[in-house]
Amino acid sequence: MSLEKIDLPLLKVISETSGAPGFEKKVRHLLIDTLKDIVDEFYVDNMGNLITIKKSNKPTAKKFMLAAHMDEIGFMVKHIDDNGYIRFQTLGGFDPKTLTSLRVKVHGKKDLLGVMGCKPIHSMSAAERSKVVTNEEYFIDCGLSKEEVEKHVKVGDSITRWQELEMVGDLINGKSLDDRVCVYALVEIMKTLKDKEVPVDVYGVFTVQEEVGLRGAQVAAHGVSPDYGIALDVTVANDIPSLAPQDYVTSMGKGASIKHFDGGTICDRRMVAHLESVSERNEITSQPEVLPFGGTDTANIQRMPKNGSIAGAISIPMRYLHQTTEMAHPTDVVAMIDLVVNAVLEIEKNDWNY
Structure with missing residues (x-):
């Protein structure tokens, strides 16, 4: 059972820690505390990205950014x-x-629990009932007066969804698994590489502000300027009723997905071939991914280094992406960790020429 290979308490605290775009401080500090004795070096850039490094013994080693x-x-x-x-x-x-x-948490001087509200259906006109409620029609009710709210909260404070991580059947269920399940995977990757001889300098980068335009990765990739890169993110699992198989992007439980295409990137064919061969050699379950929309940090990892990088992406299939709760399969999480670790260790087995 793949769940036995997952540190569920660690994944739980990573998932439940608040960190809206531009407000990632609590997550960053959690990761520093977790990895400071694992990696060779770490630093935080001016944008707030956390860069952790596992060094190669080779004096002229190339850089691999995850x-x-x-x-x-x-x-x-x-x-x-x-x-x-x-x-x-x-x-x-x-x-x-x-x-x-x-249910949300409003993060001010003191965290306040709140509930998203809108006009109840009983008070809607027939015309209103036929329309989708817009974001602008919602408000947050903290059950307090204006005076009490303003003791703790001011304009500019962040708000995040609130939900505990728990198992639903065989599946991991919780908030913000996009991208916290991959943050967890990258932590486990850096732990696994700690005592191994690596042929490249491995940069485990935890980026900021991805959800508002891949902003952190733009700065981090420019600063690190890697030769190789892989973004770890989630993708759409459309293996649900009412969708035809040809409309699936990925299916849960069939392994990590090797991305070919999304709305922001055509993945480098050399990296795709490398990941496919690593998967086959090591008998790691994987599946292809062609995502007709959206994007990931891959775009900036590929384009922002001075000479560009040989970049690709590995995704964890996820149901209910960007909805109230998100769901992932333990098998796919373990497959991502195994695939990335072996992709790093076997980087010299691939022919990187065009």
């Missing part, structure tokens, strides 16, 4: 009305229908 983003989709306080209701700015992409009755 990246997972720390931020989660969230909100920012933009107004507190006379009745204490909070209006917000979204940070990242939301499907408005998933906000109804969503």
